[in-house]
Amino acid sequence: MGKVKRSPWLLHYDGSSCNGCDIEVLATLTPVYDAERLGVENTGDPMQADILLITGGINEQNAPVVKQLYDQMPRPKVVVAVGICACTGGIFKDCYNIRGGVDTTIPVDIYVPGCAARPQSIIDGIIKARDLFQKRSDEHDEYEKTHHGGAGEEKING
Amino acid sequence: MKFDTARLIWIIGYLVLAPFIGGLLEGFDRKISARMQRRVGPPILQPFYDVQKLFNKQTIAVRKTQFSFLIAYMVLMIFTGAMFFGGVDLLMCFFVLSTAATFLIFAASVTNSPYSAIGAQREMIQMMTYEPAVLMTAVGFYLIRGTFDVDRIARAGSSAIVVLPGFFFAFVFILTIKMRKSPFDEAGSHHPHQELVKGITTEMGAKNLAVYTITEWYENVFLLGVVGLFIVNRNPLSYIGAIVVILLVYFLEILIDNASARVRWQTMLKMTWGVTLLTAGVNLMMLMLIYR
Numbered sequence: 001m002g003k004v005k006r007s008p009w010l011l012h013y014d015g016s017s018c019n020g021c022d023i024e025v026l027a028t029l030t031p032v033y034d035a036e037r038l039g040v041e042n043t044g045d046p047m048q049a050d051i052l053l054i055t056g057g058i059n060e061q062n063a064p065v066v067k068q069l070y071d072q073m074p075r076p077k078v079v080v081a082v083g084i085c086a087c088t089g090g091i092f093k094d095c096y097n098i099r100g101g102v103d104t105t106i107p108v109d110i111y112v113p114g115c116a117a118r119p120q121s122i123i124d125g126i127i128k129a130r131d132l133f134q135k136r137s138d139e140h141d142e143y144e145k146t147h148h149g150g151a152g153e154e155k156i157n158g
Numbered sequence: 159m160k161f162d163t164a165r166l167i168w169i170i171g172y173l174v175l176a177p178f179i180g181g182l183l184e185g186f187d188r189k190i191s192a193r194m195q196r197r198v199g200p201p202i203l204q205p206f207y208d209v210q211k212l213f214n215k216q217t218i219a220v221r222k223t224q225f226s227f228l229i230a231y232m233v234l235m236i237f238t239g240a241m242f243f244g245g246v247d248l249l250m251c252f253f254v255l256s257t258a259a260t261f262l263i264f265a266a267s268v269t270n271s272p273y274s275a276i277g278a279q280r281e282m283i284q285m286m287t288y289e290p291a292v293l294m295t296a297v298g299f300y301l302i303r304g305t306f307d308v309d310r311i312a313r314a315g316s317s318a319i320v321v322l323p324g325f326f327f328a329f330v331f332i333l334t335i336k337m338r339k340s341p342f343d344e345a346g347s348h349h350p351h352q353e354l355v356k357g358i359t360t361e362m363g364a365k366n367l368a369v370y371t372i373t374e375w376y377e378n379v380f381l382l383g384v385v386g387l388f389i390v391n392r393n394p395l396s397y398i399g400a401i402v403v404i405l406l407v408y409f410l411e412i413l414i415d416n417a418s419a420r421v422r423w424q425t426m427l428k429m430t431w432g433v434t435l436l437t438a439g440v441n442l443m444m445l446m447l448i449y450r
């Protein structure tokens with residue numbers, strides 16, 4: 001119902017990345033690329049975030065952290081994997097402690113490839129993510145309308 | 159005191175328009191900040207989009223009571239503003255304002271989150287820091303007008319700022335704290351710096367954060383109203399002057415916000431009390447000599 005896509009707030013989590021992608025994520029927020037013109041706010045708080053942006057692969061140590069961050073985010077939410085490490089494990093894939101991409105731990109919606117992913121493609125990923133965010137929000141509203149009883153908050157999935 | 163229709167219109171105007179004015183001001187704030195940083199910046203209506211989105215999200219609350227506390231915060235804040243624009247006792251407005259802030263602290267500390275707790279503690283330090291200047295403002299108005307009634311202060315023959323420049327300066331100084339701007343945004347960090355996560359609002363998500371944001375808008379309009387009270391007098395033209403001064407003060411706050419980094423709370427306390435004492439204090443002494 002409401003136009004939620006005009007206000008996608010990001011939560012950026014740095015998995016086991018080389019920091020290359022993280023710098024590019026920050027670059028998208030600097031004056032040159034200025035993601036804030038799309039309403040993006042880089043929040044550090046999972047309870048206020050709509051889009052979880054993960055760079056770097058998942059290792060045994062950060063897997064529970066990523067899971068928890070994902071669970072703490074209120075629905076509807078979207079997950080974006082930025083960089084080839086986050087998509088598949090990338091160059092670190094064969095390391096003994098690496099599980100692989102983010103989708104080994106939580107469901108990923110948008111994959112942004114590149115090593116490092118360029119700010120242009122990250123912004124493209126964010127735009128795809130906010131459209132998906134809008135779609136999920138509409139589905140959420142639809143669900144609320146068709147399933148009366150007020151307990152909708154606990155029942156909705158995805 | 160008895161109400162006349164003009165005051166009723168002021169109150170209704172505040173209740174209805176304050177969220178829009180507050181939201182628009184925040185929108186301009188974000189746009190002007192972006193331009194100061196050579197960015198394009200979000201649309202002016204961005205704060206409204208944000209709040210609309212927050213109402214559309216699932217609310218996860220660690221403690222359900224948080225919402226009740228936030229509602230109390232909101233109701234009391236609206237009450238403060240309505241009292242002010244209704245022209246009643248200024249001192250009473252400030253007392254209710256403090257009570258409202260207390261409920262915000264409750265809302266932040268019920269959750270047991272460490273970040274939220276630090277935010278709440280810093281909010282208390284902030285209250286301690288700005289409260290002298292706020293009370294001094296009320297004292298200043300009383301000394302020159304012989305009343306705390308906003309209605310009668312606003313209908314005086316000349317602008318209060320002429321004899322209260324020190325009080326005005328002190329009040330504008332603490333406005334930086336009240337509006338949660340750098341260098342004094344101790345309790346809740348702005349989005350670019352996140353060592354506190356979100357400080358006092360860390361555990362507020364979805365509709366709780368929306369209620370908080372709208373309350374902040376009400377609060378800002380009330381505070382800017384107090385700034386305006388320094389300017390207005392019997393002459394209707396002074397209201398235009400008041401609006402100009404309010405906009406200038408707001409722009410100054412944005413400039414300070416963008417040009418400074420956050421200071422430690424000790425520095426904030428020393429600076430604010432020092433400034434309050436030097437400006438409002440000296441002004442007060444002079445008034446006591448003149449109005450004897």
Ligand code: SF4
Pocket residue numbers: 016017018019020021022055056082083084085086090091114115116117
């Ligand atoms: S994709 Fe490349 S730049 Fe990005 S984190 Fe992996 S190795 Fe670093």
